[in-house]
Amino acid sequence: MHLTSDEEKMLAGEHGPVLERSFRLLVRLGEIYGADKMIPIGSVQVAGVSYKSIGDIGLEFLEDYASQGAKVKVLTFLNPAGMDLENWSALGFPKEFAEKQLKIIDAFRSMGIIISATCTPYLAGNLPRFGEHIAWSESSAVSFANSVIGARTNREGGPSALAAAICGVSANYGLHQNEARKPNIKIEIDEKLDLRSGSDFGALGYYVGKQVKNKIPFFSGIKTEAATTSTLKALGAAMAASGAVALYHIRDITPEANNMPVEGLETLHVEPEAIEETYAKLTTGEVPDIVIVGCPHSSLLEVEKIANALAGKSLKRPFWVCTSRVIKHTADDMGFTGIIEKAGGMVVADTCMVVAPIEDMGYRITGVNSGKAANYLPGFCKQDVVFARLEDLISKCI
């Protein structure tokens, strides 16, 4: 791999131990994956933020970096934390957990990272342009950036994204290059399959991700009017959770799709039954203790729709709407939060049901409308799951 003289100096430790260690990881990844050089990146999104996910080992790793004076060189956003960073006490998060979580946040803040605490940076102030090279790590954000925006990022691990932020570059391999962005399996959506909601797209994503694993699917048959920012983020999130899909294309909808060669590719046909079967397969409980929506984090439009659906109703169970703090501030100003709270729900910022320690907060059965959350909750949060459409979840709570 070609390195500039400045990069050679970085590798030799002339810019200090943090840059050396970070750059060494990037060079090693570049060598493995056949990169020809390093490329400047426009922004970074770092995953591995929740204390529940990374534990004391991650905390030590980050404090070690921070104490050595690590600073990021490009706009760097943070993935969700394990709790609402302001309102954790009222929501019932354990104090010991909160103390560790706040230490992790302090370490990130001292490195110059924006405490955005969201898996939807593109809705919260970090929007790359088409074709821009970035180093993002949260799997649904990676999928959205690559597929819907047409920016270019590999699926970075938390530490490799942090290293890219500190060095301001990423190795030029994989999805940064044209060749690796071509689809290698076709997904034909049956014309009788009427995908309406985010949860329908989440079910589709779960089903397809299981089958295609780490391939690049090319969808046809998804109706233009059904493909919105909300539904596409749900689709990509579920495919990245049940499989390792970092990029997908949809005919006539995503920006690179119609220039992609698809002749002769293996084809998977998705029948309407596959979606209902996925809802049934992912549902392991009957009556939820708590309903949590916003995986990936709710957009402002989604918060507004939930507020409209809950207006004047009285919820009998806890009902969380997870979103970023940026969106929550606007939802507060617009009165959406007030409507949701009046019905008995909460707008929860900075976190979500997957990375929050809900199993330690007394919850056993969680209702979700996210294929990604339904995928993770049984293993990681020891939850039974009710995976259903939003309107069905609401009706189970009133």
Add this chain to the structure above:
Amino acid sequence: MKGRIISPGVAEGEAIVSHEPIGFYGGVDVKTGKVIDCGHELEGQTITDKILIFPCGKGSTVGSYVIYGLKKNGVAPLAIVNEETETIVATGVILAGIPCVDKIDLQKLDIRSGQRIKVDADNGIVTRLD
């Protein structure tokens, strides 16, 4: 069989084989090394001190920290063999110093859990011993 060096080192031990992808975040318990992914073919089994063989990674990018954490907690596998190591697993094994080789055709390798295998990740060579 010769593959690609992901992370150097040499290890020899008992194989544990998954035909499905493995997602380490939410899939493997960082304190015990036990597979906790519901419905996974290795669910309930422990990967500690074994040679872990699986086609590719899946799921969350936090998996890198989990692999690093498994090593710090002393419950990591001795080595990893993949068909295709994606960046999440690669970052994890490099940070943790776990030997790892990929580009190995697992059908041709034809190994079952419990058989012995040697991974020479300094040279990218995987050898079935049983």
